[in-house]
Amino acid sequence: MQSVSNGVVTFRVHAPSTRPLLLDIFANSVSSAHYLTGQPIKFKSVCKFKVVCDSLQVIMVPLPECASGEWGPAKATRLFGLRPVSHEEAIINAGRSTEIRFRMTKRLCEVVAALHRNRTDDRMLQNCCRTILKGDQVSIFIDFPEEGQYGLDIYTRQDDQLVNGRQLLTHCCKYLIHSRNC
Incomplete structure (x- = not known):
């Protein structure tokens, strides 16, 4: 990671x-x-x-299947002007729900979040995330269906972003979230 x-x-x-x-x-x-x-x-x-790992203290489970690349919000800030307000590190410890907030320094017209979990169909998690853009603030609200380890992919699109005549969402950043006490 x-x-x-x-x-x-x-x-x-x-x-x-x-x-x-x-x-x-x-x-x-x-x-x-x-x-x-x-x-x-x-x-x-x-x-x-x-x-070299001589012994294992705990059994490590694979990371959730997210987009490739770095974890955490640094890429979002560096490439898209999306600065973290609430979570500056790649790993988040949360309860049954959490809110992740950013401030836009560049105008983005859309931000989409996708939740992932090992051995869970992504379609079952689609309704667990909602994103709100208000002024220069972005809020992502997540309600976890149960305890466990989740990956959150965040995608964005700028107003003028056209690729071959189409508007595409671009991967912005991702978080590893440990949800407890659900």
Whole structure:
């Protein structure tokens, strides 16, 4: 799990076993204009680490199936001018519900959130999220159906964003949310 905070890139490895693992880190300098084209972005391997886990303290479950890339709001701020007001880190601990708030520094005409959970059909989670844009404020309200680990993908679109004559939503950021006491 890769996240960025205060200019520091952090990698959290959820080791599934005690076998040695290879962490291969890819990077590229990408602007928001690259994302808006809808074209694939090429990354280069910049370094590799061998990860050795002698013992497991807990069984790690796979992360929820979200869009690829970094976790947390740094990408939203860097590329789309969407600044976190309520949650600045990639991991959120929540109860039965939570509200995630942002302030827009660039005009966005649409923000959409999609909730994911392992072994749960995404269609069953569609009604758990609602997004409200009011002035320069964005609020995402989430009601979790039960306790567990969730991934939240956030997509956005600017007013003038046309790709091949169509208006596409672009992945903006994602969070890992642990819901407890539901």
